[in-house]
Structures are given as structure tokens and as C-alpha cells.
Amino acid sequence: MDFTPLRDMTPEELASIFPNLNPQNHLITSPPVKEYNCVAWASGINNKRIDFYRNDMGEIDDDQSCTRYIEHFKTLGYIECENSDFENGFEKIALYEDRRGDFTHVALQLEETKWTSKLGYLEDIEHLTLEALEGKGRDKYGNHTTYMKREKK
């Protein structure tokens, strides 16, 4: 493996990217793999990445905000909603953006206080709160800012 998985990180390494994550607020649920990312994971896909950094013309898009990702999740039946509060009968996702307004991450709600996230190449985890993955500054996810929901099938 050519990177350090979450399970092998020192507390200092963990804090440098996820300052709010600690052994009490998350559980590792998979080995680390590169084949899929958080967007794919939240979309129910685990054999390819979903990344809209290049636009349909093949150019690196100036707009790296959540917009394209919101459009993607709309195609999966999600609509934007006001908050991340648990609602019976609905699946919710939360999108993160960094301080430049660029999309960084999406988490999928499993239960009232349980979310699941694929952390880049790192492992899938279950985390108790959305804040567990927040962090300000360079090399951090930023804040959760956008919420979407769809009816559970």
C-alpha cells in the first residue's frame, strides 16, 4: 500500500486531516481501496469513481462547487432539503465544501445518528455526526453545507 490507511494513522496524522475524528465517533467498515470514491459510495456504486472535475468538453472545470454533484444526485431521485435531520422514510446525504466553495465530500445517512462515508482512497467508515469529518484549512473537508433526500425504496 502506498498510503497510510486510517487504521494505521497516528493520532497526529489523523488530526492533521480530520481534527474531529476520534476512536469514539467512528467505526471502520471496509479495507482501503482506490476503485471508488465517496460520490460513488453514496450512489450505491463500489467499482468506479464518480468525479466531475472535468466537464463534458474534457476541460478542467472552473466550477468545482457542489453544483454538478447536486445534479448527479438529482438523477438518482434526490431533492435538495433544508437540513440533515433524520426523517423516517427518507434517505439523506450531506455534501461538504471547503473554504473556497469547492466540493470535497458526500456522506450518506444510515440512521438517526449514523452516517457512512468513503474517505477518498481510505476506508469506508460509519460516523456518528457530520461534524466528525469537518475541518478548516488546507487539506481538510471544510463544512457540510448542502443536504438532499429521497424516499427510501
Added chain:
Amino acid sequence: MKTALKEYGLKNIDRNDVDCWDQKAITHHATMLHWYSAKCQKSKPRESRRLSVTYKLWGDIVEQTHKENEWVIEYSPYKKEDITEEEFNELATAWKRQTAHFSTMYHKLNNSNYLKIIGSGKPAVPFILKDLQKNPELWHEALYFITKDNPVELKDLNDIIKVQQGWLKWGKEQRII
């Protein structure tokens, strides 16, 4: 690409101290270095009518040169012929460590170590391909910006295995590996 460079040439750059969050501009600057360098070398003399400004990018000197009404960006963390395999491995290891938690290529690309590898130019290509032989990795942007070749179709860029296979096939065809 030329239009994009013009747009980003000055507008988004704080020349006093470009920090790591001026990434959109930096991406365009760093990744277009070689394309513009090649263009300038063809239209010699390069030094004539030089009006340049310099600023620091992650400790490396970046130079903008105004020439024939265009801003030419020279990003030179290494002289092109300078990078060694050991230096490449240090940059690659740091890049992988610092960006493993990111899901988007945009954030992986906008890492100073990745940009330095791009800035190293063609001498880095054999090292990138050697690394790619060991593990699938998102090296396609570095390889694309250095070589201007693109053996992986746009629709396959999200498939890291196809990216690996496509560029390794290219490397064999080019007799680099």
C-alpha cells in the same frame, strides 16, 4: 487553453503571497507551463522584451513574463533535467500521503507535490510509469500535461484500472517501459 491562461494570468493571483488556496489559478499556471514553454522556444528570442514578475508558490519561484501581449507562466520548482528518481519518489510519496483522503481529482491535482512533478517535465515520465506498474494511481493528469498525449478516453477517467492500463500500454508503445 490560451484563453484560460489569459483569464487566469493576473486576475486571480495575489502576487504578494500566493497561498495554497489560490488553487484554481495555480492549476492553470503550473499545468500549462510546458505547452507555453514549447511555444516560446519556437518564437525566439525568448529574452527580448521581457517584462516579468515573480512570486512565491509553496516556496518555489514562479515567473510571469509578459511577451507579445501574452502572459507566459514559468513554474520552475526544478529545472527540467534535474529531477532524480529519488526526488520523484519523495514527491510522489508526499502527494499520496497528503491526498489519500480526497475523493476528487481536483484536490489531488492541486497539491504542490503533484504540481512539482508536472513541472519536472518529461524526465519524470519514466518514474511515473514505473510507479504506475506497481499500483493503480491517478497519474493521468500529470502524464497528460507533460506529454500532451491522452490514451485514456474521457469516459474512462473515473476507472482507475483503465487509467493504469491505458497509460502502461502507452508507455510500452513509446518504449519508455
